[in-house]
Amino acid sequence: MRIYLVLSIASFLGVFANASVLSQSLADSEVIESALSQAKTMLTDPESREKEVNKTSAGRAANAQLKSLGGSDETNKEIYNLASEVFGNLVKETNGDPAKMKRILADAQKDPSSFAEKYFSKSDKSKLKKTAQQIPLN
Numbered sequence: 249m250r251i252y253l254v255l256s257i258a259s260f261l262g263v264f265a266n267a268s269v270l271s272q273s274l275a276d277s278e279v280i281e282s283a284l285s286q287a288k289t290m291l292t293d294p295e296s297r298e299k300e301v302n303k304t305s306a307g308r309a310a311n312a313q314l315k316s317l318g319g320s321d322e323t324n325k326e327i328y329n330l331a332s333e334v335f336g337n338l339v340k341e342t343n344g345d346p347a348k349m350k351r352i353l354a355d356a357q358k359d360p361s362s363f364a365e366k367y368f369s370k371s372d373k374s375k376l377k378k379t380a381q382q383i384p385l386n
Contacts, residue, residue: 250380253317254364257331258356260314263300263307264291264335265349280344284336291332319384326379330372337367 264287290296301307314331318324342348356363368376 250364250376251360253327253376253380253383254360254368255357256310256314256317257327257334258353258360258363260310260331261335261338262350262353263304263310265338265346265353280339283344284339287335287339288332291335292328297328317383320382323379323382326375326382330375330379333369333372333375334367337369337372341367 290300297311301311314327315324318327338349338352342352352363352367364373364376
């Protein structure tokens with residue numbers, strides 16, 4: 249279940265790699281932090297998230313997949329928060345470069361274990377395990 253959750257998070261984050269706040273490569277650390285803060289708000293605030301994901305059919309599909317995976321509002325909230333943390337790691341690693349993020353997220357679809365190993369902190373991995381255990385097996 250953890251691998252499927254990682255795949256779903258990577259797919260979902262692909263939507264935010266295209267977000268307007270990250271529409272260009274960011275060289276200035278202050279600009280990166282500001283853009284990251286905005287992106288994290290979009291990931292964790294339900295209204296902002298819905299607005300962003302509803303811009304494209306891929307966004308709607310990725311969001312629907314995460315919502316159905318979680319099975320409850322509380323688990324979904326944990327998944328979105330985890331996605332936000334992972335996105336922060338990804339933005340820092342790529343200096344906010346959307347093209348690099350897209351490549352990494354595309355690679356994550358092929359090798360979710362390596363993606364999780366590199367971009368999930370120890371705390372994120374613990375949250376991933378806990379959250380995966382809460383997901384109902386259908």
